[in-house]
Amino acid sequence: MSNLIITGVIDGPLPGGLPKAIELYAKADIADLSIYGLGSANNGGGTDGEEFTLTGSAAQGDYLYVASEADGFASFFGFAPNFVAAAASINGDDAIELFENGSVVDVFGEINVDGTGQPWDYQDGWAVRKAGTGPDGAAFNVNNWTFSSPDALDNQTSNATASTPFPLGQGGGAGTPAASFLSRLGGLSLGGAEISAFDPTTQQLFVVSGQTTIEVVDLSDPANPTLASTLDLTIFPGGGNIAGANSVAVSNGLVAVAVGAATVTDNGRVVFFNSSGVFQGQLEVGALPDMLTFTPDGATLLVANEAQSAGSDNEPGVLPNPPGSISVIRLDRANLNNSTIQTAGFTAFDGQEAALRAQGVRIFPGVSASVDFEPEYITVSEDGSRAFVTLQENNAIAVVDIATATVTEIQALGTQDHSLAGNGLDASDRDSGSNIQLQPVRGLYMPDAIASFSANGQTYYITANEGDGRGVDEARVSSLTLDPTAFPDAATLQADGNLGRLTVSSIDGDTDGDGDFDQLFAFGSRSFSIWDGAGNQVFDSGDDFEQILAANFPTLLDDGRSDNKGPEPEGVTVGVIGDRTYAFIGLERASGIMAYDVTNPAEARFIQFLPSGSDVSPEGLTLIPADQSPNGQPLL
Known part of the structure; x- marks a missing residue:
């Protein structure tokens, strides 16, 4: 039957x-x-x-x-x-x-x-x-x-x-x-929206967009959200010397905002408010605080200080180039200005660059590890003991022991082999539409967002493998000299309708040092991955995203991005709904959300793709569980 x-x-x-x-x-x-x-x-x-x-x-x-x-x-x-x-x-x-x-x-x-x-x-x-x-x-x-x-x-x-x-x-x-797992409920037009955080007590959503304000959205009626107020960061002490808000997090009524300095290489700060928008204090952290998150108990705040260089494309050789770090802030909620700040840096890895590169960690030539490592995004294990931090440009994860504020490990993520079945990609914007093929290219995972969850008593983390270069390390395949042994069909491969237009790394791939390229490494893998706590990959979605879009939503598969990073999986969040665990991945260039059941991490399965309609380029995702939701239903 x-x-x-x-x-x-x-x-x-x-x-x-x-x-x-x-x-x-x-x-x-x-x-x-x-x-x-x-x-x-x-x-x-x-x-x-x-x-x-x-x-x-x-x-x-x-x-x-x-x-x-x-x-x-x-x-x-x-x-x-x-x-x-x-x-x-x-x-x-x-x-x-x-x-x-x-x-x-x-x-x-x-x-x-x-x-x-x-x-x-x-x-x-x-x-x-x-x-x-x-x-x-x-x-x-x-x-x-x-x-x-x-x-x-x-x-x-x-x-x-x-x-x-x-x-x-x-x-x-x-x-x-399955297909109706996600359905659009409501929305609100703002000047921009990148990262959001929800306060269940006031039923408000705090939203940053890279500008100097925080938009506070009343979410008490999720079908009809309204703008409740706007917090102007420039009116607080030092507010005249800021570039904008980069991230926001909420815990137990405390709102924390990561604010970058007007000069990108200067130290940034974390500005605190209560959920009513009243200023509570601020603390200095490292350069370019790009993301922050609380530990599950709300006692500690972690800040990813990306610390880019002064170069317009973040070129590592342009000075000043401050070291990246993670600020570990033990909060004194009675007087936030008295909170204890520890810095988890990377100087312990200086001198180990050759060994790290051999493991697959990407470090720019002539730059120390502590300067080249740029923390992008943080997730915390459910027990609050460890943080997993994406080092996007380095194609690696930093593991932080929160109790000691120490980076204990750098996990190299490896690459996705696009020549293997199930890992194809459309590598050209000049091939008249979707054309997903197996290619002699390896994708550097280079994740942006990261989220952690537990299954069967084990910690796992999920990465959205967007990819990111620094301008100076990017080149099109057509401009490279390919090794004739590794690529005997170089002329065919370098045609614009094949691999010629694909943007790849110009600092990776010359394995024998003779000046030509023996391997090709693209930025991002156009997928999401699940890793165990030791950094072993247990699942990767391969070419699911492009295949699903090509078959069912061809108008959303932007062929103009095929030569870059394709759909660009950028944001990810994970949570339990009912008795299942689900991951949601935002596709920046396809303007939609992929939903997967990850209850069994090794056998994650596609549930749904939801186009975001007029809301383009999802950046950050926030999942509100049913027990905190204004309408009693889980909300994304």
Whole structure:
């Protein structure tokens, strides 16, 4: 008996009869959905066979949605479909066949009968399977279905407001509507928004955008957020000498803001407010404090001081170039100005540059480790004992012992081999659209954001592998001299429609020191990874992002970025919803959110991609758990 069944069909009311879609339900875990396919039988014309083959996997209880196109579906339902396929281009008189290994295992409608006027007619309406029935094999059983009646959706603009809405996720019984896991609830236009932090007591969201203000958003009605107030950082002591706010964090009613100095190489500061916006004090930290976060108990604040050079592209050789560090602040909440500040720096690694490079840590030639290491983002283990800090340009993670404020380890992240199946990439913006191929290139993970979680008593961390260069270390493949032994087809590879346009590292790849390139290293891996506490990779999404976008959201796969870093996974957050752990990854260039179930870290699985619509380039993600949420539901 099939583990996948048809549980719903819809012929929508929007222009063009959109959305047109099929709902499927997984009755058991399905490791490989490619054994299943769909075909439509139009106007009683009989079977057309399997017209679309599914991909990926599904867990027991998942609902999957196959739509004729994405935009109309998302407009009507508020979330994106799992798949887009012409097989779903159905009218209310068309039948649907579900195939397993080439044989029909379930059917909606009679394939040899035009459905107009039939009991199963769903013109401008829908049909949903009765829970507990199916699969029905090749013989349609109308008694196993409930119908809206034809024209029930006429003049309706969304399922949420429809008088007879399609009952999402009910045809299979209890389960998780996978594609509707994320749906847009509300939004607010601001002058910019990069990083946010939520205070559950006041139900306010504090938002920074790199400017000199903090936007305070009233989130008490998540569907209709409003701007409550604006905090002007320039009016506080020293506020006339700041570049802007880079990060914000909230814990137990205390708001901490990382503020960079007007001169990028000067020390920055952390400015504190209470949740009512009243100034509480400030502390000096290292140069360019780029991110900060509290430990779970709220007793300690950690600050990533990126400490870029004075160069316009952060060139390591341009002076001054202050050392990167992590400030470990033991908070005195009674008088924040009396808090104890310790600095976890990298001078202990000076002199070890050759050994670190041999391990795969990327250090610019002629620069010491302590100066070249630039902390980008921090996550803290659930027990509050360790911090994991991304060193983006160095393709590494720094592990900090919080109790001693010491960097105990530098974990080299390695590279993704784009020549291996499942790791392809579109490397050119001159190849007339999406063209994901295996290529003799290695991707430097170079993560931006990082988030930690626990599974089976072990600590794991997730990285969004964006990639980042410094200008002076970037070159296009077409401009390099390739080793003739390693790249005998160099002329072909260096064509603009192949690898020629791809931006790669100009300081990595000459393994024998003879002046030509034996390997090619791209910036970022266009993926997210899961690592254990020792720095071992247990999962990587490979080319999932580009493949999912190309197949289902081709208009969001910006081919103009293919020669750089593709979709650019930048932000990541993780949390428990129900009894499952989920990761959410923001794609800056594709303007959307990828959702994965990471309950089993080694077998993470794709759940959904949600386009962010008019909200472009997601930077930072914040997950509000249900027990802190204004409406009792988890919010992203």
